[in-house]
Amino acid sequence: MEICGLVSVKNEPVPLKSISVEVRVQDHVATVSSTLQYVNEEERPLEALFVFPLPADAAVCHFSAKIGEQEIVAEVQERQKARDQYDDAVSSGQQAFLLEESTESPDVFKLSVGCLSAGQNAAVTIIYVTELAVQADHSLRFCLPAVLNPRYTPAGSDEVLETSDTSEISGTSEISSGCGAVPYTLTLSVHVSSPKPISKIESNCALDPLVFLHSDHTQATVNLSPGHMFDKDVELFVYYQDTHQPSAIVEAGVATAPTGSLMSDPVVMISLYPEFPEEEIKSLATRGEFVFVIDRSGSMGEMMHHGKGAQMRIKSAKDTLLLLLKSLPMGCYFNIYGFGSRFESFFPQSVEYNQKTMDQALKRVKEMQADMGGTEILEPLKHIYSQPCYSDHPRQLFIFTDGEVFNTKAVLDLVKSHTHSHRCFSFGIGEGASAALITGMAREGSGHAQFITDTDRMQPKVMQSLRFALQPAVVNISVDWTLPDGVTVDTLSPPINVLFQGQRTLIYAQLKGESSGGSEGTVTVKYRLKNQPVTNQLHFCLKPTEETELSIHRLAARTLIRSLEQKERSGGADVEGIRSRMVELSVQAGVSSVHTAFIAVNKDSRQTVKGPLLQRRVTTHDLSPVIAIMQANCGQLRTCGSHLSALYADEQSFRCSKMMFPRAFTFLKMSNWEPKVTAPKQKIGFMTRIQNFFHRSSATATAPSDQTDSKSKNDAVPDPQKDWTLLQLVFLQKASGCWDLSATLADVFGKTEDELTNQKPAQVDGSVWATLLALIWLYGCKIEQQVEWQFVAIKAASWIGSQKVGDLSQCVHVGNVLLGCQVTKETLGI
Structure with missing residues (x-):
């Protein structure tokens, strides 16, 4: 059985002493250099094994080891050749280092440090480049996965490490304040530069003050504050002015690269933000089949974070399901699946959304627990895809998981094989979510990915994805290039299958030939939206951008390698040719792939090895x-x-x-084993049952920071009671969008039922009055959380609009006086 970290056969102390990370952010791309300092504290030579996570789409482009004053730079080789060279070196007493990518998940790497002499130090440096994802608040997210974190703890994990040796490392362990101190230090420095001014930088961890290097705020530096406990992912959020402006970066090729190769020609990275016609943005779809897939494995019973007021992951998912169910349009279809080692659905097949089916689903949601064993998502997805689709109701899949699966690539291939029949919106919950799984499902399912970590609120992010799901589908997408005579283009990115308003789309392309005079190119994206043709254009300069250090070429190579990997897994003709092309690309670009590895051997070192090398892993x-x-x-x-x-x-x-x-x-x-953990019993009274069930976590998004501050995103903690009132109001809404006049509703407003009834204007129905008050209260008291209740309000306003209401302006005035608000009739959208 494999356990965590780098542990010797005697379970003795850790050889990893420190981690130093330098991050250079250039617009939407980050180059990350991580140096891990090891020391052999044994009395004989040591072989250290270390498994660690990297961002899902990272392109590892440098690997070196420094022993004393000597630096050994690794080269990329075909995987088996590199392994053989490593084994030969270690067995002959030479120091060797091997870095490999997992065959099952592209964000898991294994580092083998071979034949460290007794008392010897080794500094291992890994450099990778990665794209930064755009968040709901328009920030760019950089994540440094914690090395000590049970993020990648797959079931049946021999595939990940490709060994059955019980002494091999399997994953890494998460450290909490109750379990002791992290045994090594972490330092992190960040340099940000962009053509657009930098507004601010935030983090889920404490940062030193942000320092601007120029008066135009286009360059800045920030450091992680001293004393950081590397017990969770380090997230940085970079805010630029005018984030949504399309942009292009042209990077010059390498003069010494083989002529005609990817590395020899210029490469362009296009960042597009398609602009939808205003009238189409407002017309959300009222049809669809919404399938919610909820992880109910044991890990979902863990807390969202380790701070005060943390909520269980399954509890946050249940609160979010409440909002989703109340936000669906009448007449659509829906179903809810729970999965773990097994899976179950609320209904045999998706049912029409109405009051009866919504009530049935809410009852089942209340009963949901994290009690279904392991995390096996492949089988429930197969079952969902086997169900026939409803005509005129496009299928929208919402998947919530903490992402601990071993067969990531098999899951992604399955999602991709059904990309034409659905859209997939994925949500990574907590620190354990695999970026490869979450982002991959959304990418292959033409949807959108979200990560809910630390004190993030799940509801705002899920509601943003619901807005995407309700947007009309974009079809017939084409990308056309206009370039000067003599220049041709070879698009390296896969075809675009989906576009959403406000969501970034990246395109990589290789530019071939020489311009006969023109210095500008144009890329045009055309598509149809609700049978209307739409065109978006970007003009860009062909002059290469300076100081990109081949990051665009490497990301382009990584994109092309990923596409080839998928072709290889799908089978068909010329599999060997595809594999050979991947190895060629990987070696030429110097980036990692599933068929290559980084190998470094210190040929000057040689010592007699007596007996087997000790194997170690991190423990604390x-x-x-x-x-x-x-x-x-x-x-x-x-x-x-x-x-x-x-x-x-x-x-x-x-x-x-x-x-x-x-x-x-x-x-x-x-194995479906559950611990018998004792916990104090609590008595729950009738009046607090609903409140306790839908009680909001105190974890939420941070309040806006000062423009020049670098603040922790979990500085602000809201009042749980206020959050509960919003969820209680949503809970009371009918499927049609209206509310009944009741004492429970009055309690949400801090009033009695008599106060609501006595102030009701004559000739106004009780449900109309209750619904109008609910809308006034939402806009007057909960406007800062509008993204969460926006669809609830749309349904309510639509319902009121369908009723016969006399003087609506007078009703709004009376409601404002009663609730102490100042909301106009126009604001309510009726």
Whole structure:
């Protein structure tokens, strides 16, 4: 059985001492240099093994090791050739380093550090480039995955590490304040430059003050504050002015590269933000089949974050389902799936959305728990795709998961094979979400990906994706280039299958030939939206941008390699030719791929190796008696649940051990073992049942920071009571969009039912009055959370519009006086 970190056969201290990270952000691209400092504290040579995550679409482009004053720079080779060279070097006593990408998930890498002498230090440097994702608030998100994090703890993980050796490392462990201190230090510095002024930089971690290097605010630096505990992903959010302006970066090729190769020619990266006609943006679809797929594995019972007031992941998902169910348009179809080691659906097939089916679904949502074992998403997806689609109701898939699966590429291939029959919107919950899985499902399913980490509120991000899902589908998308005579273009990115208002689209292309005089190119995107032709254009300069350090070429190569990988997995003719092309691209561009590896050998070092090399992994604690259980093989682990329950009888200790040994607990989840954790019992009164069920977490998005501040995104914590009132109001809404006049509704407003009834204008129906008050309260008291209740309000306004209401302006005036608001009739959208 594989356990966490870098642990020797004697479970002795960690050889990883420090991590230093430098990030250079240039507009939408980040170049990241990470240096990991190791030391061999053994009395004989050591082989260190380390598995760690990187961003899903990162292109690893440099790997080197420095031993003393000597630096060894790795080269990219065909994978098996690199492995053979590594094995030969280590067995002959030479120092060697091998960096490989997982065959199952492109965001997991394995580093083998071979034959470190006793007491010797080694500094390993890895450099990669990655695109920065655009967030709902228009910021660009950079994420540094925590090395000590059970993020990639796949079920049946031999495929990930390609070994059955029980001493191989499997993943990494998350450290909480209750479990001890991280054994190494992390330093992080960031340099940001952009043609557009930088507004601010925020983070989920504490930062030093932001320093602008120029008066026009186009360059800035910021550092992670000292003392950071690397116990979670480090997220940075970069805000530019005019983020949504289309842009192009042209990067010159390498003069010494083979003529006609990708690296020899200029490459252009186009960033587009398609602009939809205003009238089409406002006309949201009223049809569709909405399928919500909720992860109910054991890990969903963990907290969203480790801070005060954290909410369980499954609880946040249930609150979000409430908002989604209330926001759906009448007459659409829907279903809800829960999955773990098995899966189940609320209805045999999607049903029409009405009051009856909504009530049935809400009852089931209340009963949902994180009680379905492991995380197996492939089978429920197969079942969903096997269901026939409804005519004129395009299928929209919403998938919520913390992303711990081993067969990422198989899942992505399945989603891609059904891309023409649905759109997929994916949500990574908590620190354990695999970026490769979440972003990959959205990309292959022509949808949109969101990450809900730390103190993020799930609801705003999900509602943004619902708005995308309700947008009319864009069809017949084409990309045309207009270039000077003598210049041709070879598009490297896959064809565009989907466009959303406000969502960025990236295109990579290779420019061939020499211009006969022109210095400008044009890219034109054409499509049809609700049978209307739309054209967006971008003019760009062909002059190469300086100081890009081949980052655009490497990202373009990575994009092309990913497309070739998918072709290879789909089978068909010339698989060997596709694989050969991938290896050629990878070696020429110097970027990682599934068929290559980085290999570095110190040929000057050689020593006699007596006996087997020690193997080590990261650990941070003296290992308790439970280590004996953890090191047992898979068959023995099937019977160890009772021992674990006895050792960890309280919830805090159990959670702590689970963080230390994620692989073992993942196996136990697969075996449907659940810990017998004792917890204090609580008495719940009738008046607090609804409140407790839909009680909001105190975790939320931060308040806006000062323009020059670099603040933590979890500085601001809202009042849970205020959040509860919003969810209670939503809970009381009917499927049609109206509310009934009741004491419970009056309680939300802080009034009595008599106060609401006595102020009701004559000749106005009770439901109309209640619905009007609900709208006034939302716009007057909850405007800062409008993104969460926008569709609830649209339904309510539409319902009122269908009723016969006398003097609506007078009704709004009376409602304002009653609730202490100042909302105009026009604001309500009636």
